[in-house]
Amino acid sequence: MVRVARVAPGSIAADLMIAPGTELHSVSGRPVDDFLDWEFLTADDAFEVEATLPHGESVVFDIERSEGDSLGIELEPPTVRRCANRCEFCFVEGLPKGLRKPLYIRDDDYRLSFAYGNFATLSNLKQRDIDRILEYRLSPLYVSVHATPWEARKVLLNNPRVPNVIEQLRMLATGGIQFHCQMVIVPGLNDGDVLEQSCRDLWNLNEAVRSVALVPVGLTQFSHLYTGRSMDAAAAAALLDVAERWGERARGERDATWIFGSDELYLLAGRELPPAEFYGDFEQVENGVGAVASLRSRVRDGLSRLARLDGKRIGVVTGPSMAPLMPPLIAQIADATGAVFEVIEATNSLFGSTTTAAGLLVGADILRALTSRSDLDLALIPAETINESGLFLDDMTLEAVRAASTVPIEPSYDFVDVIGAAESFPEVVESR
Numbered sequence: 237m238v239r240v241a242r243v244a245p246g247s248i249a250a251d252l253m254i255a256p257g258t259e260l261h262s263v264s265g266r267p268v269d270d271f272l273d274w275e276f277l278t279a280d281d282a283f284e285v286e287a288t289l290p291h292g293e294s295v296v297f298d299i300e301r302s303e304g305d306s307l308g309i310e311l312e313p314p315t316v317r318r319c320a321n322r323c324e325f326c327f328v329e330g331l332p333k334g335l336r337k338p339l340y341i342r343d344d345d346y347r348l349s350f351a352y353g354n355f356a357t358l359s360n361l362k363q364r365d366i367d368r369i370l371e372y373r374l375s376p377l378y379v380s381v382h383a384t385p386w387e388a389r390k391v392l393l394n395n396p397r398v399p400n401v402i403e404q405l406r407m408l409a410t411g412g413i414q415f416h417c418q419m420v421i422v423p424g425l426n427d428g429d430v431l432e433q434s435c436r437d438l439w440n441l442n443e444a445v446r447s448v449a450l451v452p453v454g455l456t457q458f459s460h461l462y463t464g465r466s467m468d469a470a471a472a473a474a475l476l477d478v479a480e481r482w483g484e485r486a487r488g489e490r491d492a493t494w495i496f497g498s499d500e501l502y503l504l505a506g507r508e509l510p511p512a513e514f515y516g517d518f519e520q521v522e523n524g525v526g527a528v529a530s531l532r533s534r535v536r537d538g539l540s541r542l543a544r545l546d547g548k549r550i551g552v553v554t555g556p557s558m559a560p561l562m563p564p565l566i567a568q569i570a571d572a573t574g575a576v577f578e579v580i581e582a583t584n585s586l587f588g589s590t591t592t593a594a595g596l597l598v599g600a601d602i603l604r605a606l607t608s609r610s611d612l613d614l615a616l617i618p619a620e621t622i623n624e625s626g627l628f629l630d631d632m633t634l635e636a637v638r639a640a641s642t643v644p645i646e647p648s649y650d651f652v653d654v655i656g657a658a659e660s661f662p663e664v665v666e667s668r
């Protein structure tokens with residue numbers, strides 16, 4: 237059963253008097269267990285829905301709709317499938333205590349992998365899940381492979397009961413499912429021969445594996461389970477060598493790079509990041525693969541849209557890993573707008589100074605970085621630091637941070653998104 241959270245006004249559901257709280261039990265005789273069943277079973281033009289209205293009345297709706305007409309039903313969020321592994325490098329295990337509860341949920345859910353691109357290990361799949369993946373053709377899936385040799389993967393996931401991932405992928409591939417894979421690399425565990433074998437196994441799945449990302453193990457000062465080595469420049473360079481060798485083969489034989497090192501590996505190794513063309517459709521950009529190249533190209537493409545802001549002073553708050561990459565980018569925006577930009581590097585007070593990613597800065601870090609900066613007309617902060625409810629990881633709200641700051645603050649993904657709409661910031665425009 238799934239429950240209705242919201243009904244769009246004027247929609248088919250509203251016409252049928254379906255209200256928030258209505259329980260949806262089955263579609264055309266097939267039980268509805270979650271949003272996947274609902275989405276796929278209601279994809280037809282005509283179907284029957286067995287439901288219980290909020291006041292307890294059982295009803296059967298006969299629904300017919302024209303192609304493209306939305307039912308107008310938003311379901312309550314699904315219960316997330318929890319992870320049964322205990323990876324030493326798990327990001328959740330590296331969180332400090334005292335944050336809001338949802339941040340500690342270790343999800344490992346193939347449904348969210350399909351719907352939102354969350355990575356899943358597939359280690360908790362039951363036969364019914366496999367049947368659904370194949371029946372609903374849930375493709376592509378985002379899979380945390382880490383290593384294909386079975387014993388190595390058991391160690392990495394810290395779970396002796398994980399299934400053999402290459403057999404799982406092969407079986408799903410036979411049913412037409414494709415994958416974007418990631419390997420979080422722990423030096424000494426899944427680099428070297430294990431990585432080589434993993435690349436070979438994934439390559440041999442042919443077009444079923446659309447991309448592979450190599451990501452360095454990410455640790456914070458709270459990663460209490462981790463007993464391994466951290467990633468250094470030499471280890472990062474060795475991984476990039478592997479990615480570049482396989483990537484060259486892939487470009488030659490398959491006309492696409494196929495395997496990528498994450499941006500962080502390039503930064504750690506001190507190597508130049510590849511240009512945007514290298515990343516094709518940026519299929520793993522959310523995983524930090526090509527994020528800088530994507531940012532560079534979005535800035536380049538947005539320059540012609542920017543308003544003049546001559547003489548304005550704009551601060552760009554970022555983390556230590558991105559700060560050195562900023563000057564050439566913001567110089568282009570400064571040229572196009574006449575504004576004076578300044579990179580403001582903020583350190584992470586929640587995870588510690590070894591955590592350098594801009595997206596993990598918290599509200600308190602932003603405020604500290606902007607203390608006594610009333611000389612600025614505007615401060616841009618990384619939009620990734622805030623969730624859809626406007627909360628930073630330290631539970632401060634964007635509104636609270638704005639209220640406590642002497643500088644107008646705008647979250648921004650790529651600078652041009654905000655600067656291109658500068659007319660909407662009267663504080664900046666009025667005094668022009």
Ligand code: SF4
Pocket residue numbers: 319320321322323325326327328342343344357380393
């Ligand atoms: S698979 Fe590993 S890293 Fe992912 S949530 Fe589970 S324990 Fe954490």
